[in-house]
Amino acid sequence: MADVRRIHKGIEAESIRLHRDDGISMLRWVEKLRETGSVLAFKSVNSPPPEDSGLAADTFVLCIQTDRQREIFKKYGAPFAAIDGTHNTTQYKNINLYTILVRDRYGHGIPVAWMLASSGTQETLDFYLRTFRQANPGISPKWLMTDCDQAQINALRAQFPDATILLCWWHVLHAWQQHFVTTAFPDLWQLLKQWIRISDESGFEAHWAKIRQEAPQSFIEYLELYWLPRREMWSAMHRKNRDIFEKNDTNMLLEAYHHVLKGMFLEHKRNRRVDNLIYTLITHVLPHYYLRLSRQEHGFEGDDLELQERRAAALKALSILRESISSTGEAVFSVASQSTPGTRYSVNLDDYTCSCPAYPLVSFCKHIAAVQAYFPEDLPEALFGVEIPHCTNGDRPSDAAQATQQPLPAVSSPVLAPADHQNMQKSTALIQDLQRLMENLAAALQDVLGDTAGLLPPAMKIAPNQHSWTETAQTMIGQIKRTKRKITDAYAGGESSGKKAKSDAKKPRLSGISSVSQAQQQPAPGDAKSTSNHVPLHPQSAQPASLPPHAAAPPPAAAYPGATWSWTPAVHGYHFSSAPTTVSTRAVRTSTPHNPLIMYPQPTTQPQPSAVHGRDLTGPWAASRTPSQDPPSR
Template identity: 40%
Template sequence: MSDPPQTSLSPHNSLPCILSPTPETTAHSPMTPNSNPQQFTFVIDEEAPKRVHSHTQSDTTKLKWESMSDAEVWIRQQESSSCISFSVRENRPNKKGVGSWTVKRILVCSRGAAGGQYSKYQKKHNWVRKKPNKFTACKCRLTLTVFPDRVEGLYYPNHNHPTGDENARFVSIPEATRKEIEAMLRLGIDPNKVLDHVHRKIYDEDHVDQLSSTQVSRNDFITRQDIRRIEKTIEMEIIRLSKQDGASLLRWVENLKAAGHFVLLKACNEPAPSDTTIQLDPSAFILIIQTRYQAQCWEQHGGRFGAIDARDRWGHGIPCAWMISSNATEETISFMLSSISTRFSNVVPEFFMSDKDQAQLNAIKRYFPGSTILLCWWHVLHAWQSHFSITHYPELWVLLKKWVRMSDSVEFWEAWDSIKAMAPASVVAYLETEWLPSDTLKQWSAMYRTERTIFQACDTNMLVEAWHHLLKGKFMQGKRNRRLDHLIYLLVKEVMPYFIARHHKQIHGFEGPDLEVQARRKIESLAQQIPLDDIQESEGPENTFLVRSQSNRNVFYNIDLDTYDCSCPSFPQLSLCKHIFAVQLHFSEICEPIPVSHLDITSPDTFESNGEVSTSLPLPESTITAHNSKRDLIASLSGVISKITGTPSDSLDIAAMQNFRMSIEQFSQTLTPVDDRSFIPNKKAVAPNQKSWTETAEVMGLLKVKGKRKTAHTDPYSGGERSGKRAKKDAHSAAPSASEPVLSSSQHPSSQMLIPDGAPNTQSTSNNEAQLVPINPVPQINVNTNSVHPLFPLTHSILPPSNSLHFDAHTFDMTNLSRLNALKQKQLYELCRVHGVPASGTNATIAANLHRKALGDV
């Protein structure tokens, strides 16, 4: 039977004990103060801590609760009402068994001493702090004695510092609030939303009047940094499995293997695997990961198209394996491809897409010799435009973009003759050497891309670029990755659920029909536009027809309904075309077409086989046994540690402990310590992204930007770079056109000619400069008469009018500053536009910028 209610009073305050249970609180519903609490006033004596060194009966208050949960509720009420916080100083179990109590817990004010020795650290700098030192040697103390049927407390409430609102800045975040924040973060709620929830929108305009009228709560001052600290503790639990990146990586590898994923690791301090003949760099770091779902996708879609990722029936890509390596040499890429080809010997991609990286091409040819290698058109055109100036050769650039897409061989080689006629000699030589050899031509020309299905109709590796953008923008949030374990967590725990969810939506129609159904719908629509007059029955075998092309009226395509074949270039994409469908519509007695309305999401009778999806390869028996043994050993050691901690020292067997310690030491000597410096590549020391662009740019190898920002290069194939970066001298600017007027020697003024007053003197100028200085004609002179003017003898020619003088901004000599200063503003603007110089400031400033540009180019 419990004791009767008691109330013990102190001289300075009244503190009733808790007689009945208070509603419990959880991490999701932090405890709020009682609606009608008794208010206590603490009389603070500034000299009390100096006078009092021991607690007397008059300074303490005896309390009693029915359970420990009731005591914790009372503690939270005190912390909330007085804006203070308690820290646990000691948990003392009843080891000797004297008395009926089990545990004593001693709590002290967080501004007092929580235990331990204070270091004799001497401050080196007298920094100005926003908040003064928290420690005031406060003597407030609460001792809880836990009995089987009750909890008794001895409370010394006197503080040597102000409480309430003035003490809010020294109070730590309540434990209930921490648990609530942690629970929301584990659910994936955005940290900013979590912060708004904790603040209860008290900083909105509608609630700003309540800030001065309500009691201050420590939750009101929680910042984004506090949320981030709690978020880091979660990361330490689920992402950073060890403090060192290398040790954490090993645990990730072990966990992924235990989950059935394929993982292959070669550390920097390990030799190449014995089962490979590839000569890997001994110091290379290689980590290959292929999850179970990735293996299924590779087996299902990899046979059609491969470009680091595979392409599904909706035209979307999915990374079918990841490799994190310290280099991208041919040997490293070969090591990955050999691993994939060994696991899936039945999957051979018909096409591989690359950007003409020779290391990739050689590795693909070695391990997938039956695959056709295609080059990305974007990278092909990007390489071409870097060898000449597209602004000076616009017609050549337009023709090259058409040339790469020409599927007719006659048209292709005729276009090549036109290219040779208009392109600089260096560009022609570059194309002939690098891009027109037979093996290379087959990799990029559309002449060799005609027999592909609709699921293989991809001419760029933008799927890979889109994946990189998704990884860096969505999952990494534009931040630099600094640890391997964090990257592995993103790939396995966030990226893969994203792709699985997207595929699930595609299968159930949330992303619309797949590529085949879309193409069939388009074919049915176009077939209805072909009239019966454009279809003729062939004189050949039965059920053969001739259908006129709708784009070229002089072309007919052969249709054979028995073999279900058409000679048009669109037929291989789907094994169906609008010409066959039109014949079926107009001659339904021979073959009635199936309306595409019967197909909603995907075609069950697809024209190609997807292959069977098999489960991932089982783990070796030795791996499973080692993993289970390690888990059991850790559990056993944890149990031993717990028992040793709870056993009194005088009850332990010294000899048994020494034998156990020697066994542990012998076992630890067989373990290889993990050292990040030898296990993984050396990290680059990059400062955080806070006012550190100089250091970041230096590490990333970027040049310092001088002056104003240059003109943006917005051509789709420029990649933000200026065209002609690798061009020879003859490809920087175009030669003068034959249509441009060229002044003959009889039209140029003689060097001995007298210049009218007010006209600039051109006696000492070069031919280029003489063409750039317009001279106004003398209006009194009639060129068609034979009159003699005293200033212009008949033996000399008359200058043509100024509007006939040709100003060429591409060939103008900008190294002569005096001639630049003589130009008009319009001519200076034209020079700025051509050479990419900012046209701002006075004419003299623009001329000086152009002059510096010319000297820099030279």
């Protein structure tokens, strides 16, 4: 095994780890990428920042874009692009991997540029996007997708002012549900998920009025302060008239790419070295996406998004009846909507347009297909008189052999001349001398640089990706949670809602209880016997036939001789109505936490302490409590 590991390390030294020190190896990788024009910008920790870059003095930045990535961005980057970052790709502190991604004709994401940076500030992202824009002149995406990171939003606005910035719907809803508990306000949660997808102004305002009725005050203020002023970034009202290659409402393409990077190529292990990450991106990630793109372009993956949508529209047109179409002018038709009664769409065959919302996707829809099927156009006869050239027997190549053929070259002798052997020996000696020179230069460079801590940010202590999990959990991300609550909501991201909620947004409002109680306390019309709100009852004799599961039992009768209690159905509990002279009516905490509205009296006299389970217990329960009735600790 030692020999196998030695061979493996030798292969790594030639292709991945160009030096045992990660900083020197990273420098060699940068030089290799610069030779192919793949480095957009590079700044180590100890090097001065470029002029007018806005970078901090200790920021590490490495921007990469290969020639093939530049070609892909030129081909697919105009309609749509997205940006996002991910952490834990190296062992170095605060280093994140930022990726710019475009969408091909099949709806798949392709990374077109990377940035490794030790800072995620607006200045760093602005430097990255400015460098990227300068390397790709003349191409500005029409739509840019990002999450709710304000630094990314500001940098995108500065470098692509003509683009429309969209916020990922998943991240928007995830941010909203952190400010209230979704299980306490289920109707509000359903309204919010509908509200973000409403595309007309009247429906948007009507839904907002319903949200104000259902939401707690703190959440209403949160929406009015942070989200309503920038509704153009998340509301469907501002996402109209997009074609099928521009239509994208989430950042899931980038999230899927991060999953492939960390799961498939980094093998779910915590990578440490920068050189290994660069090697993985260049030699594994890019070929993976290039192969899929090549299969798509050569027809091995079926139809692209546009052709799929056109085929689907042609099939849907078969369900439109002839009676649903009427002619309103020359080459102009009115088609009844199949989904919205009372709505009609205008189809113009001369302009080849339709007023339905599905037309902008591929400049085609089922209404145009139906009109063309029922009202075919009359083409001029001159178009059918054109003679189409075709192949005849005279166009075929002659079967006769060519008269003149080039003679075959003479077969050379496989035996090399002595002069050739001498030249090979000289070349081998020269190669050996160059190898020794490179080794000497590497050793001298290491002596000069010494400690390479100034090239990269400080490394974090990370446990090895081996042995049992219990040995590495403490130094990686902490101990495993033995009992983990499953969060099944699609927008939760594995987290419980309401983490940032204020007190009024954590529990449902109990406004209905007071109105019900008041209604039950009022006597019925014409009922002269109903003269009081509560009928006096004894706690032991007046208990209802069946108590609700969460109802609290009354205190023992021995504790309050002469006390009178009444059953209150509104709160499912006993209410103290009269007491002997030795008992006050001050409210105390009930032993059952389900009903804080139950009132228990407190004796005015000091009772004798009673020892239960080795503790001194006082209060109305002390006289008759048994060890099994010991209330839970507060």
